Amino acid sequence: MxxxxxxxxxxxxxxxxxxxxxxxxxxxxxxxxxxxxxxDMVIGVGGSTQANATLRYLTKLMMNVIKDSIMPVSRPKxxxxxxxxxQYRKAFIDSVCSLVLTTRGKGISELLESGQLDKASxxxxxxxxxxxxxxxxxxxxxxxxxxxxxx
Numbered sequence: 001m002x003x004x005x006x007x008x009x010x011x012x013x014x015x016x017x018x019x020x021x022x023x024x025x026x027x028x029x030x031x032x033x034x035x036x037x038x039x040d041m042v043i044g045v046g047g048s049t050q051a052n053a054t055l056r057y058l059t060k061l062m063m064n065v066i067k068d069s070i071m072p073v074s075r076p077k078x079x080x081x082x083x084x085x086x087q088y089r090k091a092f093i094d095s096v097c098s099l100v101l102t103t104r105g106k107g108i109s110e111l112l113e114s115g116q117l118d119k120a121s122x123x124x125x126x127x128x129x130x131x132x133x134x135x136x137x138x139x140x141x142x143x144x145x146x147x148x149x150x151x
Contacts, residue, residue, distance in 0.1 A: 002140045005084040010151045037101040077138040083151035091132045
């Protein structure tokens with residue numbers, strides 16, 4: 001199964017997200033977030049530029065929380081699976097949607113500062129919505145030349 005994933009082009013894997021080769025992660029499309037959560041981030045943060053920036057921030061935050069929650073040796077493997085496997089990509093994108101729903105599309109830093117959301121509850125959101133990313137054993141090897149080589 002893993003060897004089949006090496007040939008997958010991350011940019012064509014999913015129509016609900018856009019893969020960013022610089023950040024090495026997919027970012028959910030605003031329409032998908034709205035359809036899944038009922039939250040219009042443009043209204044939530046006051047404009048499309050701010051909404052896109054907030055969604056990118058929440059996506060990066062989600063990836064950081066996931067990586068902080070797993071063993072360092074598994075981090076490149078999970079990043080690889082999110083880039084190349086539709087099941088892992090969907091779990092990641094849906095976890096971002098859950099975070100958007102939790103924050104109602106508003107800036108998370110304000111919620112953290114005000115105490116309306118704390119890092120422990122944020123971790124619980126991540127663990128609950130992206131459980132596939134935490135429950136598997138990653139019994140495959142990625143050579144240094146394969147890590148981020150085409151994703």
